[in-house]
Amino acid sequence: MNRSDRSRTARVHGAAAAPARLLLLALAVWSAGCSGIQSAVNPYGPQAERIAWLWWLFFSVCTAVLLAVTAAVLLAAFRPGRRHVESVPPEGEPRKQRIVIAATILTVLILVMFFAADLRVGTRMTAAPAAEARPVAVEVVGHQWWWEIQYLDSSPDRSFRTANELRIPVGRPVVIQTTSRDVIHSFWVPNLHGKIDLIPGRVNTIWLQADRPGVFRGQCAEFCGLQHAKMAFTVVAVPDAEFERWLQAARRPAPPPRTPEARRGEQVFLQAQCSMCHTIRGTGAWGRVAPDLTRLAERRTIAAGTLPNTRGHLAGWILDPQQVKPGNFMPPTSLDPDSLHALLAYLETLQ
Numbered sequence: 001m002n003r004s005d006r007s008r009t010a011r012v013h014g015a016a017a018a019p020a021r022l023l024l025l026a027l028a029v030w031s032a033g034c035s036g037i038q039s040a041v042n043p044y045g046p047q048a049e050r051i052a053w054l055w056w057l058f059f060s061v062c063t064a065v066l067l068a069v070t071a072a073v074l075l076a077a078f079r080p081g082r083r084h085v086e087s088v089p090p091e092g093e094p095r096k097q098r099i100v101i102a103a104t105i106l107t108v109l110i111l112v113m114f115f116a117a118d119l120r121v122g123t124r125m126t127a128a129p130a131a132e133a134r135p136v137a138v139e140v141v142g143h144q145w146w147w148e149i150q151y152l153d154s155s156p157d158r159s160f161r162t163a164n165e166l167r168i169p170v171g172r173p174v175v176i177q178t179t180s181r182d183v184i185h186s187f188w189v190p191n192l193h194g195k196i197d198l199i200p201g202r203v204n205t206i207w208l209q210a211d212r213p214g215v216f217r218g219q220c221a222e223f224c225g226l227q228h229a230k231m232a233f234t235v236v237a238v239p240d241a242e243f244e245r246w247l248q249a250a251r252r253p254a255p256p257p258r259t260p261e262a263r264r265g266e267q268v269f270l271q272a273q274c275s276m277c278h279t280i281r282g283t284g285a286w287g288r289v290a291p292d293l294t295r296l297a298e299r300r301t302i303a304a305g306t307l308p309n310t311r312g313h314l315a316g317w318i319l320d321p322q323q324v325k326p327g328n329f330m331p332p333t334s335l336d337p338d339s340l341h342a343l344l345a346y347l348e349t350l351q
């Protein structure tokens, strides 16, 4: 084989390898989409499993229909000796009619089957969970652009507020009442359930459940203004005993600061504008228009999933929140370096 033959062979192989590479890439993207902490096809509980089942049913049937139709079109297009409609003999008409009738009946049957499956899944998903399963009651209120979370209890002194991170027990249903204080938002944790709209003046309720421990990403799924994309939250599913321990601790007010620096930080917090908007239970800060910070230090992120909860990010957020999330309602804070460090030291004690 001379050089030009070899290069031609290489080109042919290269051309053949391109679709294979494309297929591999598509498969990689496909399989990546099926895992992860924000994926409807990686269900962690019964509600998400029902949705995933419905999705796979629709996907497989529609794929089969697409393949059948494509095959029929190709067969009709490349069938020898049938280039013109006029060339079809009249005796072929009844056969064509039978095919059309059969295809119509099959289409109707598939649509009815989809409808029945959808109805069955929908009925099961909206049925209230059993009381023996000891459901946890939570209220989620949407704000531009963060999530207010309240753990409800029949005794009001045992209910409390937090924000942007929802902790749930594994194996128990969590009944979530949702509403909004401003515009329409949508609460969505794909690994655990579908979307539910948060509508001002209305309460929409869903329940979800995690059957395995995990950390999931939730996202606002309804365009709600400039920072809609930065309106995320975290759901942490932990074993029931751990959840109960956490619940006991989370009901308590924030611990008093122990070090002199943290004590000074608490004073900074109360004297600067922070306490006008935020609550830290156990202090004089009772603002309700911004996230409750009583357990800020245990959260994985700040600014509703925008940044990891580290000292550096928190400092940047406090000094210039408009740089991080333009249009949000937190004003910039001018603090001297000592006050800022004291404030950060205090905020790190909040858990």
Ligand code: CUA
Pocket (backbone or CB within 6 Å): 142, 143, 145, 184, 185, 186, 220, 221, 222, 223, 224, 225, 227, 228, 229, 231
């Ligand atoms: Cu809230 Cu989009």
